[in-house]
Amino acid sequence: MANLSHPSEFVLLGFSSFGELQVLLYGPFLTLYLLAFMGNTIIIVMVIANTHLHTPMYFFLGNFSLLEILVTMTAVPRMLSDLLVTHKVISFTGCMVQFYFYFSLGSTSFLILSDVALDRFVAICHPLRYDILMSWAMCIRLAGAAWAAPFLVMVPTVISRAYLNYCHGNIINHFFCDNAPLLQLSCSDTSLLEFWDFMMALAFVLSSFLVTLISYGYIVTTMLRIPSASGRQKAFSTCGSHLTLVFIGYSSTIFLYVRPGKAHFVEVNKTVALE
Secondary structure, eight states, rough: OOOTSSOOOOOOOOOOGGGGGGGGHHHHHHHHHHHHHHHHHHHHHHHHHHHGGGGGGHHHHHHHHHHHHHHHHHHHHHHHHHHHHHEEEEEHHHHHHHEEEEEHHHHHHHHHHHHHHHHHHHHOOOGGGGGHTHHHHHHHHHHHHHHHHHHHHHHHHHHHHHHOOOOSEEEEESSSSSSHHHHHHHOSSOOHHHHHHHHHHHHIIIIHHHHHHHHHHHHHHHHOSSSHHHHHHHHTTTTHHHHHHHHHHHHHHHHHHHSSSOOOOOOHHHHTTTT
16 A cells, blocks of 8 residues: 555546647647647757857757757647546656656756856957867856756755655646645645755856846947947847747746745646747
8 A cells, every 4th residue: 555645556537628629739738749849859960960050059049949848848749648548547656756857857958048148248249268268178168067967966866755654646737747736735844945945046147147247347438339230239239049948947936936835826837838
């Protein structure tokens, strides 16, 4: 008989509120997933194959595209399969593994975005020193740190979840093992864990956002000093796609995770998590 405080599996409610209509979500969600997968794959192939794109900015963007593929692979394929079945379960170990990789990869994505911001800052504000400051050795160090730090920090985070007492049932009101729904099932004192989560969100999300914000502050100041409108437009054109990624990524993640406490609007969170 399974220990009630340590369930052998969790039930994922997913989009059960749609009832039998949730099967209709399969087609649109599958299409969006495949488009995102193919788009990011094309970016990676182009960055590798085209020697003109062997620059620091595209190196970081290639890393970001790979992360986008991996993050979606941790949750979306299972969500799609669950739309077609009535028994939506995930093993306890599978849930912890999904939690670990989803948040590790997601945190890495934001650090890579801040690396792109640093690259644009050096390129626009210090163009004569660009090759020295953004050498390939430096790019590899920045990317390596962005990948390593979240995966190391998430080890104690996921271990702490594994040892919680889940005595409020095993039904997760989400389509994957998200943080808040998991904590809601625990009868352990999670106040310290929630504070730790909040600090980790500050460390990875808000700190990288601050780096991006400061970098673009200097970039805007430098662009305003450029005498010609065409020169300013050329400088800004290299930042447009990055700013779009920054806005979408940071706004949705800050809404979802940089909020202490458990009182989240779960149904709203499901929708925002798909962005």
